[in-house]
Amino acid sequence: xxVIITYASAGAGHFKAAEAIGDYLxxxxxxxxxxxxxILDKTNPLxxxxxSFGYSLLVRRAPFLWRIAFWFTELRTLRSFTKFxxxxxxxxxxxxxxxxxxxxxxDFIISTHFFSSEISAIVKKDKKIKSKLITVITDFSxxxxxVSSPTDIYIVATPITKNELIxxxxxxxxxxxxxxxxxAKFLKQFEKPALCKKxxxxxxxxxxxxxxxSFGIGPIEEIVxxxxxxxxxxxxxxxxKKLYKKxxxxxxxxxxxxxxxxxxxxxxxxxxxxxxxxGGLTISEILKMELIPIFISAIPGQxxxxxxxxxxxxxxxxxxxxxxxxxxxxxxxxxxxxxxxxKDNIKKIKNPDCLTEICNAVCKGSSGHTC
Numbered sequence: 001x002x003v004i005i006t007y008a009s010a011g012a013g014h015f016k017a018a019e020a021i022g023d024y025l026x027x028x029x030x031x032x033x034x035x036x037x038x039i040l041d042k043t044n045p046l047x048x049x050x051x052s053f054g055y056s057l058l059v060r061r062a063p064f065l066w067r068i069a070f071w072f073t074e075l076r077t078l079r080s081f082t083k084f085x086x087x088x089x090x091x092x093x094x095x096x097x098x099x100x101x102x103x104x105x106x107d108f109i110i111s112t113h114f115f116s117s118e119i120s121a122i123v124k125k126d127k128k129i130k131s132k133l134i135t136v137i138t139d140f141s142x143x144x145x146x147v148s149s150p151t152d153i154y155i156v157a158t159p160i161t162k163n164e165l166i167x168x169x170x171x172x173x174x175x176x177x178x179x180x181x182x183x184a185k186f187l188k189q190f191e192k193p194a195l196c197k198k199x200x201x202x203x204x205x206x207x208x209x210x211x212x213x214s215f216g217i218g219p220i221e222e223i224v225x226x227x228x229x230x231x232x233x234x235x236x237x238x239x240x241k242k243l244y245k246k247x248x249x250x251x252x253x254x255x256x257x258x259x260x261x262x263x264x265x266x267x268x269x270x271x272x273x274x275x276x277x278x279g280g281l282t283i284s285e286i287l288k289m290e291l292i293p294i295f296i297s298a299i300p301g302q303x304x305x306x307x308x309x310x311x312x313x314x315x316x317x318x319x320x321x322x323x324x325x326x327x328x329x330x331x332x333x334x335x336x337x338x339x340x341x342x343k344d345n346i347k348k349i350k351n352p353d354c355l356t357e358i359c360n361a362v363c364k365g366s367s368g369h370t371c
Contacts, residue, residue, distance in 0.1 A: 002104065006112070008113035013282070042096040064300075125149070134361065135151045139302045210224065211274060220243055220247075228254055275296060
């Protein structure tokens with residue numbers, strides 16, 4: 001049994017979802033032959049540069065241009081045209097990935113990015129491979145580019161996401177609303193006192209986690225300045241080295257500053273609230289950890305769509321002003337019971353079954369057993 005898990009390294013979430021699936025499958029189905037592949041590594045170097053660097057540049061420096069591009073490609077009246085153009089561009093630049101799929105001819109392709117789903121579907125439609133294609137949509141809203149026929153299974157975040165996919169013409173029987181996959185380490189039980197001791201934190205303090213996302217975007221410095229005297233802060237700066245250096249130099253006594261971390265699950269486990277960008281994977285991790293999210297600096301399009309979907313479930317606050325963020329956090333600190341309705345909503349929507357759903361689909365083919 002051969003399985004290829006493929007993603008695109010444009011934003012961290014697609015890789016994190018692919019990695020979570022890969023690690024889970026290796027543990028539960030060790031007999032399968034598994035490869036994790038970045039589709040951009042199998043395109044021409046110029047295309048890869050513009051695809052990954054261009055996305056990063058737009059969302060950090062020119063989000064209004066990204067908003068226009070997203071709106072243009074999402075517009076129903078232009079959908080056939082934009083998908084056709086994207087189809088041609090993708091096919092012209094993914095020759096190495098197409099050849100790779102043909103030579104490997106895996107039993108399953110699991111894709112966590114619409115680009116790799118599109119190319120895999122093309123090769124499958126051309127009858128060059130017999131693989132089953134599982135597309136894992138890593139946002140709570142659905143851009144039309146995620147729809148690629150013939151896809152055998154779509155894994156989506158929520159029933160609202162499923163209904164949106166049905167409105168875009170996908171057969172309901174192909175859609176599993178089992179959630180976005182997050183690493184199994186987010187599903188563990190944590191002992192907060194022991195973690196606080198490990199992280200050198202005060203266990204009786206109201207703790208707020210601030211995470212900037214992989215691009216390091218947001219008014220983090222101002223938020224920390226306003227809050228550091230009132231709550232215990234954990235600040236993850238990710239790729240923003242300038243912010244990391246500035247906050248380290250401040251030496252605020254109740255502020256712990258991090259760069260990239262591999263223990264986000266531990267930081268979440270000791271926190272009551274998180275201030276973050278609304279990326280699909282980040283939200284899924286938050287839901288698993290039952291944290292109250294305050295969203296900032298949403299990328300137009302997919303992240304703004306994530307916020308809208310969660311709003312329908314009564315989850316999350318989207319705030320732009322740092323003073324408003326301070327006020328709501330201090331209100332929650334003084335009146336923790338006011339967090340309960342949102343925590344109850346989170347418990348209703350969080351779904352731990354996604355990795356099991358994918359594993360069952362694959363393992364049934366390799367050994368006949370379920371995960």
